Amino acid sequence: MELSQNALKVLEARYLLRDEEGRVIETPEQMFARLARVVAATEAAYGGEVPLWERRFHELLGSLKFLPNSPAIMNAGKAEGQLAACFVLPVEDSMQSIFDTLKNAALILQSGGGTGFSFSQLRPKADPVRSTGGIASGPVSFMKIYNTATDVIKQGGARRGANMGILRVDHPDILEFIRVKRDAVELANFNISVAVTDAFMEALRTGGDYPLVNPRSHKTVGSIAAAEVFAEIVASAWSTGDPGLIFIDRINRANPTPLLGSFESTNPCGEQPLLPYEACVLGSLNLSRYALPPGLDWAALGRDVATAVRFLDDTIDANHYPLPAIEAMHKGNRKIGLGVMGWADLLILLGLPYNDPRSFALARQTMRFVRDRARAASVGLAEKRGVFPNFIGSIYDAEGMPRVRNATTTTIAPTGTLATIADCSSGIEPLFSLAYQRRVLEMEFTEINRHFLDSARKGGFYSERLMAQVLRRGTLAGIPGVPPDAVRLFQTALEIPVEGHLEMQAAFQEYTDNAVSKTVNLPESATEADVARTYLLAYEKGVKGVTVFRYGAKKGTLLRFEDID
Ligand code: UDP
Incomplete structure (x- = not known):
């Protein structure tokens, strides 16, 4: 196997199995063999040829053309082997729910998964608490408890605890939420995003006010100028990178299973909207390995998409879930998220600049190809294994829609660590620099x-x-x-204008079932007006969410990136 030195270092530090004394007891080759064996073993239940699939999976992984999300690589074959990266848990307006979910989040964090939470249902600060006669401390106060718990739990875990915290823009505590991370010590284990509604964007466009609603009573408790809230969002994002935005109505219009509930949150890095208790396994194809100038080796890519979809579907059955409710949801919808990494490398190999109409067109062509082949593979699996159990009433339950095994098949992950293992550029991001330490x-x-x-x-x-x-x-x-x-x-990323970053994100989003992980990198000299323009343009371009990071901005956390050491 040709692994880079950085890859070896990361694998040794976190991925290779260890004995009880903490000594590494496998080679990278054995690691991929273990992963292929554990995942292919599930084929038996469907009458698949286990040795054939074990060999195919092993070949694909060993070629570094495809890798599943980190927890799968780290945990496959362990007694409690939890293999999914993304989760969302519900936070309802009761002490019971808040602390049950905190406990469940702890179990997920220990297993290397990341959790998203919407705090939008919690009653606002100073709202009465009937059982005690006191007053509520509000969503932000509970987020701080979650954050402190994460600090403690992550010490024992395999990777940094990643959380997403979401608040709807019409929650009465929205300004406190928007400002909380300006203090770098607060919520360091959280990425935060404001769930922005179409009504808010319309009020912003027309210069109007919009109502703030108490989620407990459903009563309007006041109104506020959209422009004032937007300016606060922009000021915080300019100085720290948080909050990002998620366009919640747009995300819900793409909900494949609306009868099961609506989305309130995404996973920690924003690429995966999920229903409460839902999980998703992600995987990424390394496009830098499919360059065949002047284009791609489509035949090889098509074959590997099919194998990767099968691998991810099998992973759901190989998973040991931290909670029965999560197992029921994931096995009910069978969401998988196949995406790409090494995109910037591919463009360089083809001689195409990142910020170029030819590259945006190739992005659409490539992701359309991946999505179509991934769906076709999912249909093929459904013929043998059945459609996903919650199929009836889903968007696929209609004339002319494919009968799929998986409620979603495509997601573009950040690939913070996977890209280091595969020695390629991250996700669909441009190169950050031509030189690195x-x-x-x-x-x-x-x-x-x-x-x-x-x-x-x-x-x-x-x-x-x-x-x-x-x-x-x-x-x-x-x-x-x-x-x-x-x-x-x-x-490099800082030289590419905002328009180029967002055009690329939009090109990939057009053919991605779930969402696209992308950070719009801004130079240190960028102004608040640049951030505002980025957020407005993101809405216009039809993407599901947006994140900015201004070079040199202070950030208490770098959850959107992963440290090598
Ligand atoms: N994630 C996490 N902790 C981390 C990095 C990632 O929980 O330190 C989760 C999170 O849900 C994120 C997802 O894994 O959205 C995918 O991130 P990425 O692609 O960077 O992970 P990789 O598989 O490369 O480690």
Whole structure:
């Protein structure tokens, strides 16, 4: 297996099995064999050929062309092997529900999964509490308890506890929520997003007010100017990256099982809307391995999409769920989220700049292909194994709709760690820099992106002097004597305008059942007006949510990225 040094380091630190003394007891090769074996074993229940699928899964994983989400790799074969990355739990307006869910979230966190919560149902601050005669402390106070609990739990877990906290824009405590993370010590284990309604966006457009509603009494308790709330959101996001927005009405219009309830929250990084108690297993194809200039190796990609869908569907049966309610929901809807990583690498290999109409068109073509093949594979599975149990009343239960095994098949994950293991660029993000730091045995190295090195050699503009400059600056911008085509091809995240980031996100979203993980990176000099423009444009472009991060902004947490060490 050809694993990069960074990949080896990450695998050793967190993924390879250990004995009771904490000694690593498997090689990466054995790790993939274990994962393939555990997942393929479920084939027996459906009359599938276990050895055949074990071999195919092992080959695909070992080629680093496809990886499932981290918990699957870490936990497959363990006694309590929990294999899904994404969960949402309900928080209802009672002490019972708040603390039951906190306990359940603890079980998920221990297993390496991340949980999203909507706090929108909690009565606002100062609302009466009948049983005690006192007054309520409000959603933000309970989020702080969840945050503290996460601090304690994550010490024992395999990875950092990731939570998403959502509040609807019409909750009376919305301003407190929007401002809470301006203090970097608050809610460090949470990404937070405001669930923005179409009514809010309309009020913002027309310069109007909108009602604030007490979720307990359903009474309107006041109204507020949409522009005032939006300005507060923008000010917080400019200084810390939080809150993001999720466009909750749009997300619910794409709900495949509306009879089972509506979405109030997504998973921690925003790419997966889920119903209460629902889970999802994600997996990502490494597109950098399918480059066949001037295009992609579609035949190979199509075959691998089908194998990956089968792998993810099998993973649901191989999973050990932390709660019966979650098992019932996941096995009822059988949601899987196949997506892509290595997109920026692929574009470089094809000589296409990230911010270019040809790249947006290729994004649509590629994701449409992945979605169509993934659905076809899901239909193929349904023929043998049956449609997902909650099929009746779902959007697929209609004339001309495919009879699928999975209520959703596609999601674009951040691939914070998977991309390091597969040695490719993350998700659909552009390269952040052409040079990056690496630490090996206490020593720091700076390395140059290998695709850039290759291209500089082939393009005839390689020189020691240029490389030294790139090492220092991380970009070609402003270095004299570099061919203009190369400068455009290697534009990094901070040089790509907001429009380019969002156009790419929208291109992928168009053909993705769930949502797309994407951060709009802004330079340090970006203004609040730039953030406002980004959030408004995101709504216009039809994406399901938006996150910004301004370089150098203070953030108590970097949950949207993953540390290597
Ligand atoms: N996640 C988590 N903790 C982490 C990173 C990720 O719980 O430290 C969850 C979270 O729900 C996130 C999802 O895993 O949305 C996918 O993240 P990513 O693709 O970065 O994970 P990877 O599989 O690469 O580790």
